[in-house]
Amino acid sequence: MERNISNINWYPGHMKKTREMMTSNLKLVDLLIEVIDARIPQASRNPVIDEIAGNKKRVIVLNKSDLSDSGENRRWLAAFQRSGHEAFLLNSMSGEGTKTLTKALVSAQERKNSATRVKKPLRLMVAGVPNVGKSSLINRLVGRKSARIGDKPGVTRGKQWLALESGMQLLDTPGILWPKFEDPDVGIKLAICGAIKDETMELEGLALELLIYLIRDYPDLLDSRYRIDCLNSGFDGEDALAEPSMTAIAVRAMESVALKRGYLLPGKRIDCLRASKSLLDDFRSAAIGRITLERAPRLEGASP
Ligand SMILES: Nc1nc2c(ncn2[C@@H]2O[C@H](COP(=O)(O)OP(=O)(O)OP(=O)(O)O)[C@@H](O)[C@H]2O)c(=O)[nH]1
Ligand SMILES: [Mg+2]
Incomplete structure (x- = not known):
């Protein structure tokens, strides 16, 4: 069996452009919503996002939590929270979890309001690996189908600002990967979960x-x-x-x-x-069952 993830062209050129677009737009946003795949909470964390986001305030959304193991969901959520992250379990298909996330966004808006004299809407950037459900999450938050979604990676192209009823502004971004997987298992898990085009695998x-x-x-x-x-x-x-x-x-x-x-x-x-x-x-499609491919750290104090 070949582990051929390293010698295929899974890093298309447009991702470099997206990265540049994200870097320049990050200056405009108050909060970054990092969307990860609840079936692979480690492998779907993109190191490029850490690089370009620096100290920008962020929340982590474990999306597709309807497809992942519910016991692992709980443990991963706790692990992220233990390590100081604001994290949320989401199912962007049904909307489960949206209320809790919205509450956190409203608090962030209130903090922004009290920090500035003129009321300005909270600006958010949604980022993550391809096909993780960024546009679906945005549609849930906006309350209607505004962003294009699809069951393959690379659906969102360019940037798209959308407004929530509350006035908050959301920037949808195309999914990005990074040029080299240090650990081949990371690429394999991303490909299994649909973040890399099947045609290249x-x-x-x-x-x-x-x-x-x-x-x-x-x-x-x-x-x-x-x-x-x-x-x-x-x-x-x-x-x-x-x-x-x-x-x-x-x-x-x-x-x-x-x-x-x-x-x-x-x-x-x-x-x-x-x-x-x-x-x-x-x-x-979870026809086999709800499955998480990465075990959450079980030790008290251990971080993801
Ligand atoms: N079961 C399940 N499917 C989801 C969920 N969120 C999104 N999907 C599906 O995942 C696929 C990808 O969704 P998109 O919202 O297009 O993902 P994206 O991250 O915007 O993708 P790119 O723009 O290609 O980077 C679609 O088929 C969605 O219906 C979820 O929470 N649960
Ligand atoms: Mg999209």
Whole structure:
């Protein structure tokens, strides 16, 4: 299995431009809303945002919290709060969590009002990796479909200012990534969650990586979705003598999924690409279940 995240072109040129646009507009905003993916609260934190935002006041929104593990949601939220961040769990599809976030924004507006003599509307910038739900969150806050959204990365282009009923002004920004993933797992998790265009990825390798996470942390969900016994299936005869590697177990699980679903090519060969697409779709829509790919720090005092 190849870990080919480092040799594909996943950093399109327009992201450099976006970064420049964000840097110049940050001077105009009071507060940054950093939107991260609740399924990968670490991998979806963009180091570029830290670089350009400096000490700008910010809140963190863990979006897509309807797709992530509810126990992990609680633990991640607590971990962010322990480390001094104002953080919120959001489901921008249903609007769950919007009220609490709005309350915090209203408080920020009140603080701004009391700091300045002339009342000026609070200005907010919404930023994060591609496809994390920035525009969906903005539509929730605005209360109508104003920003364009889509189920693939790279939907928002250019900048878009929108006004809330309260007068606050929101800047939607295109999702950005950073030129080099120091840790290949970060790129893999971002790609699994849809922040990197599928067309630039080798989907079979990506689905195998997903299976490794699922077999390690959610074997029961995997088994019940596909009716496979992922930890034990297919290892007999000579195989059974050696401890199979995680990759070998994942390959068997992939084959079992393909066989159960009848994904076969001519000559009864297993159609792994079709099984890979199914697995990724099922993960992304939470058809397998609510899954978080990164464990929250459990120790008191530990920060994310
Ligand atoms: N289940 C779920 N889906 C969401 C949520 N928020 C957004 N989505 C979906 O995620 C996809 C991406 O949403 P967008 O709002 O376009 O994401 P974005 O961050 O603006 O994306 P770019 O502009 O491409 O960077 C869409 O298919 C949304 O319907 C959420 O909280 N839960
Ligand atoms: Mg967008």
